[in-house]
Amino acid sequence: MRLTYRYRVYPTKPQMAVLESTLSSCQELYNAALQERRDAWSINRESINFAGQSAQLVEIKQVRPELNGIHSQVLQDTLHRVDKTFKSFFGRVKRKAKAGFPRFRSRSRYDSFTYPQLGFSLQGSRLSLSKIGKVKIKLHREIEGQIKTLTIKREAGRWYACFSVEAEAQPLPVRTESIGIDVGLLSFATLSDGTEIDNPRWYREAQTILRKAQRKVARRKKGSHRRRKAVQLLQRAHAHVRNQRADFHHKISHWLVNNYGLIVVEDLNVKGLASGMLAKSVTDAGWSAFIAKLLYKAENAGRELVKVDPRGTSQTCLCGASTPKTLSQRWHQCSECGLSANRDHVSAQVILGRGLRLQNATCSTS
Numbered sequence: 057m058r059l060t061y062r063y064r065v066y067p068t069k070p071q072m073a074v075l076e077s078t079l080s081s082c083q084e085l086y087n088a089a090l091q092e093r094r095d096a097w098s099i100n101r102e103s104i105n106f107a108g109q110s111a112q113l114v115e116i117k118q119v120r121p122e123l124n125g126i127h128s129q130v131l132q133d134t135l136h137r138v139d140k141t142f143k144s145f146f147g148r149v150k151r152k153a154k155a156g157f158p159r160f161r162s163r164s165r166y167d168s169f170t171y172p173q174l175g176f177s178l179q180g181s182r183l184s185l186s187k188i189g190k191v192k193i194k195l196h197r198e199i200e201g202q203i204k205t206l207t208i209k210r211e212a213g214r215w216y217a218c219f220s221v222e223a224e225a226q227p228l229p230v231r232t233e234s235i236g237i238d239v240g241l242l243s244f245a246t247l248s249d250g251t252e253i254d255n256p257r258w259y260r261e262a263q264t265i266l267r268k269a270q271r272k273v274a275r276r277k278k279g280s281h282r283r284r285k286a287v288q289l290l291q292r293a294h295a296h297v298r299n300q301r302a303d304f305h306h307k308i309s310h311w312l313v314n315n316y317g318l319i320v321v322e323d324l325n326v327k328g329l330a331s332g333m334l335a336k337s338v339t340d341a342g343w344s345a346f347i348a349k350l351l352y353k354a355e356n357a358g359r360e361l362v363k364v365d366p367r368g369t370s371q372t373c374l375c376g377a378s379t380p381k382t383l384s385q386r387w388h389q390c391s392e393c394g395l396s397a398n399r400d401h402v403s404a405q406v407i408l409g410r411g412l413r414l415q416n417a418t419c420s421t422s
Contacts, residue, residue, distance in 0.1 A: 227357060
């Protein structure tokens with residue numbers, strides 16, 4: 057499996073200046089490579105690939121000697137990013153999806169650079185970076201597996217080291233218990249055994265702080281040093297909310313994977329749900345991020361995660377009868393079998409039933 061370990065790094069002021077300069081140079085190279093591809097096609101109807109652009113780096117370094125202060129593989133990775141961006145663009149065109157032509161990156165939208173293979177090493181509490189020096193790093197947990205790449209990232213004025221690691225899966229002891237999960241807004245999730253997980257609503261809790269930080273940005277003169285400081289404070293407030301939400305998702309998904317062998321969820325179109333009146337609440341809950349964490353943890357632990365069709369899970373009784381409800385009706389009452397229970401609890405049981413049937417059908421055909 058490929059996992060990412062993220063650690064905070066504490067560069068000195070001179071090292072921070074070099075990091076900022078490296079980001080700036082990579083951003084300029086990215087935009088130049090993008091411009092070259094656009095011009096080559098619009099003027100000569102010629103396509104340029106990564107190999108062609110990478111071969112120009114030697115000549116570029118002669119014209120721009122400051123690039124000699126950046127590790128060669130970091131520059132190559134910048135060109136790889138341009139190449140991946142265009143490949144993704146053509147893939148979307150082929151699938152007839154919304155294309156989104158590759159855009160230029162401003163300095164505020166280019167926040168990381170990557171050492172693909174070489175140029176870095178861990179030396180105790182220091183991270184040695186080629187052309188930059190030994191940077192203090194806080195290794196709050198041990199890295200398990202083989203380190204493949206290192207990405208240095210700037211986020212809200214802070215710096216992080218992200219190690220991409222290739223590691224063996226670590227299966228947990230076999231569990232035969234099964235659980236169905238109905239995600240919601242009143243409760244973050246209701247399980248088929250009746251357990252309700254509260255919805256912390258991190259964004260709504262922080263709205264007062266975020267509103268004040270946003271007003272502070274609006275009052276500052278554009279381009280001023282005070283505005284940059286206000287923007288950084290706003291970014292940190294948003295990052296705090298994001299980290300709280302991610303921590304909550306990790307803890308819940310870890311608990312589920314530890315205790316259940318089969319986990320059944322709905323295959324929701326979260327993007328569609330996040331476009332209406334409930335968009336803020338749906339986005340705050342972060343269902344997609346939660347299910348993504350649940351998926352990779354289940355794979356690593358040897359658990360089975362099944363996604364089922366979400367249509368009608370809240371409008372169907374356990375007996376199979378149709379029980380239509382409006383969104384405001386929070387209680388399930390079946391006229392056929394007489395079942396009376398919490399709406400979300402019944403939905404979670406219906407989801408589990410669909411997952412078990414799908415699992416049995418898959419096993420019988422294999």
